[in-house]
């Protein structure tokens with residue numbers, strides 16, 4: 001594109017690249033295909049030095065996060081709320097920020113993730129490496145996943161193996177992830193056929209491990225892409241259960257605007273080379289940051305259930321932000 005006008009998708013029938021906020025009431029930005037140029041380049045990745053920047057704990061932020069988590073657990077115990085994802089934004093002062101280098105480091109560190117840089121002069125600069133697919137759809141055949149539960153990987157190796165064996169998960173994480181799988185299955189029941197739910201596996205994203213269950217199916221003719229997207233987004237992996245109750249809790253209690261964090265992004269209705277089949281590849285915007293002048297804002301969160309321990313939930317967000325800080 002060679003002008004700075006902003007365009008939006010009305011109903012996900014357009015073709016291009018979308019960037020959507022967490023809040024479904026806000027507009028989804030579209031870079032339309034007809035105004036885009038596709039460039040393909042092979043990037044050779046060096047062996048980078050991933051600095052261990054031991055950062056100081058921001059005590060105010062810690063206290064604030066723990067308070068909101070405690071409030072969420074209270075709410076879960078006294079109402080129908082089952083799960084809610086609580087997040088925060090952490091600022092890091094930057095010196096010598098080199099976009100291409102940071103992008104290459106993200107590619108190297110997150111070999112199983114969708115790694116992106118997104119920029120618009122009127123919106124800003126975003127970078128991320130997300131392990132979570134919202135939706136891949138080609139013709140009517142779609143794939144999605146339930147991803148939740150977090151633990152720090154034992155070894156800090158740069159392993160590219162997606163499947164990790166001999167990892168033990170606690171019931172809190174197993175239940176938390178099962179809630180997401182059940183939600184996806186229920187949401188898809190009336191709009192899809194041939195639903196197949198895989199066995200749950202452990203995957204690695206940077207230094208973290210998550211539980212993942214792959215789901216696939218066929219979209220019924222009576223349904224369209226918009227209804228499929230609305231059925232899935234936001235899943236309890238980034239919002240909670242029941243969805244509206246969790247969303248209201250988040251908007252009322254998180255003391256900041258998530259903006260594009262936990263929204264989704266990716267290719268929308270692109271035609272394959274033969275032109276006959278349209279496909280979309282959409283990813284949940286996790287492990288992401290926004291760069292503004294000399295500051296990086298890193299967005300991190302985690303799922304809260306009745307079994308959550310507030311201090312551990314804080315630590316989980318610290319682990320998530322540390323893996324992002326390693327590339328800065």
Ligand SMILES: C=C(O[C@@H]1C=C(C(=O)O)C=C[C@H]1O)C(=O)O
Pocket residue numbers: 085087132147148149150210237238286287299300301302303304320
């Ligand atoms: C909300 C985030 O991640 C989500 C929450 C997870 C959890 O609660 O364990 C794990 C993966 C994601 O589904 C994040 O990374 O900010």
